[in-house]
Amino acid sequence: MIIILFGPPGAGKGTQAQRLEKSRGLVQLSTGVMLRAAVAAQTHYGKKAKGKMDAGQLVSDDIVIGIIADRIKADDCKNGFILDGFPRNVAQAEALDVMLAEEGVKLDAVVQMEVDDAALVDRVSGRYTCANKKCNEGYHDTNLKPAVDGVCDNCGGTEFERRPDDNAETVAKRLDEYYAQTAPVLPYYAEQGILQQVDGMAAVNEVAAQIDAVLAA
Ligand code: AMP
Numbered sequence: 001m002i003i004i005l006f007g008p009p010g011a012g013k014g015t016q017a018q019r020l021e022k023s024r025g026l027v028q029l030s031t032g033v034m035l036r037a038a039v040a041a042q043t044h045y046g047k048k049a050k051g052k053m054d055a056g057q058l059v060s061d062d063i064v065i066g067i068i069a070d071r072i073k074a075d076d077c078k079n080g081f082i083l084d085g086f087p088r089n090v091a092q093a094e095a096l097d098v099m100l101a102e103e104g105v106k107l108d109a110v111v112q113m114e115v116d117d118a119a120l121v122d123r124v125s126g127r128y129t130c131a132n133k134k135c136n137e138g139y140h141d142t143n144l145k146p147a148v149d150g151v152c153d154n155c156g157g158t159e160f161e162r163r164p165d166d167n168a169e170t171v172a173k174r175l176d177e178y179y180a181q182t183a184p185v186l187p188y189y190a191e192q193g194i195l196q197q198v199d200g201m202a203a204v205n206e207v208a209a210q211i212d213a214v215l216a217a
Contacts, residue, residue, distance in 0.1 A: 001080040007113035010124035056173030113200030131159035
């Protein structure tokens with residue numbers, strides 16, 4: 001099964017993609033995660049992408065299309081995958097169709113996570129994760145604190161980190177980019193008859209149930 005989770009920053013795409021990974025044996029392909037790894041490793045692409053990411057702007061299509069085109073050929077994608085953060089404009093959506101056709105597979109569903117804009121800046125600027133790379137459990141300053149202050153519920157780690165672009169100013173820019181460049185992809189998938197909506201403002205488990213219902217339909 002090949003699914004796109006679609007929505008603005010803070011819609012909960014990453015959280016739901018991780019759940020689908022576990023429940024369905026799919027692989028989460030997050031261009032944001034891959035780009036942050038490239039930045040941390042100071043690769044050629046990472047160096048090119050960093051400035052745009054820090055500014056809350058989209059990285060060039062060549063880079064992200066190249067990353068995804070390589071990644072979907074890997075063996076672990078043969079059971080299917082969840083695209084999280086890709087495509088982010090119509091050119092990327094068209095390139096995705098071409099690469100899927102080359103692999104002889106097709107998209108099963110595009111799940112749009114509908115959210116209330118006003119909540120997004122707070123959701124994103126308050127989020128942080130366990131710094132233990134094997135854990136990476138997600139938290140939020142007000143909505144989702146660890147049971148014991150400063151200690152990860154999942155692994156007991158005491159180091160946490162925040163993404164550099166998860167500050168209020170950059171989140172506002174990322175939202176502008178979403179509405180200018182990414183939201184126009186929705187009609188592209190609506191025309192193909194594969195676009196479905198879920199309520200991204202519901203509790204995590206409820207959103208998960210809605211996604212399961214959409215995928216079962
Ligand atoms: P995300 O983790 O999905 O919020 O992505 C973080 C940042 O990585 C974005 O603000 C962009 O700068 C960049 N990025 C991630 N995915 C893409 C994409 N498909 N196209 C262009 N830039 C992207």
